[in-house]
Amino acid sequence: MEKLKLIKRGAESNIYEGYFLGIHAIFKQRIKKSYRHSELDRKINYERTILEAKIIYTALKNGINVPAVLFIDPDNYLLVLEYIEGNIVKDVLSTSTNSSLIKDIGRRIGELTGKLHNIGVAHGDLTTNNLILNSSNDIFIIDFGLSKRTHDKEDLATDVHVFLRSLESVHSDFKEIIYDSFIEGYREIMKDKTDEILELVKDIRMRGRYVEERRKNRLSNK
Incomplete structure (x- = not known):
C-alpha cells in the first residue's frame, strides 16, 4: 500500500486512492458504527466486506464490467x-448535448443492469455517480x-426505480431519452x-407517492 489519498468519505465507508503492489487501486475501508454493539458491528x-468482494468477483467472472478485486482483509x-x-x-451526461451519445450511454447502462440482474445481483445504489466511462468507451x-444476491423481482425493480429517481433529480432535461434507452438495453438482456x-x-413509485402525500397531509394539519 503506497501513498493513500482520501477521495471520498461516506456513511458506510471511506474511499482512498493509491497503489497496491504497483497497481493503481481503490482502497475501500468500511467504517465502525459506534451506535452498534461492538460484536454486532x-x-x-466482516460479512459485508466478504459479500461485496464475492459479488464483484461473480460479476467479473460473468463478463460484466466491474473493477477486479486485488485484495481483501475482512x-x-x-x-x-x-x-x-x-x-x-x-x-x-451533465455536460453533453449529443443525443446519440446520451441514448447510447442509457442503452449500455440498461444492458449492464440487465446482466447483473440476470445473474441474481441487485446493485443497491444504481445511479450515474456509480458508473464510469473509460477511454475505450466502455x-x-x-x-x-x-x-x-437476489432473484426477487421486487429487489430488481427497486434498482431500476433508484436509477429512474437519480435521472429525475440529476438529469431531468434528458430523463426520458436516457430512461427509454436504458429500458431498450435492459430488455435485450x-x-x-x-x-x-x-x-x-x-x-x-405509487407507494412512494402515497407515503409522501400522507406525510404532507400530516404536516399541513399540524
Missing part, C-alpha cells in the same frame, strides 16, 4: 479494487457496498422478465 462489517473491513480510469457518467459499474419488473417499478 464487527460481524456486519478482519480490518478492507477491500482493494482495481482503479478504473475514466469519467463519472454523471459528469458526462462503461463500468462500481461501488457494490449495498449490493445483494432480461427479455420477457422486463415487463413484470417495470410493473413493479410503477408499484414502488
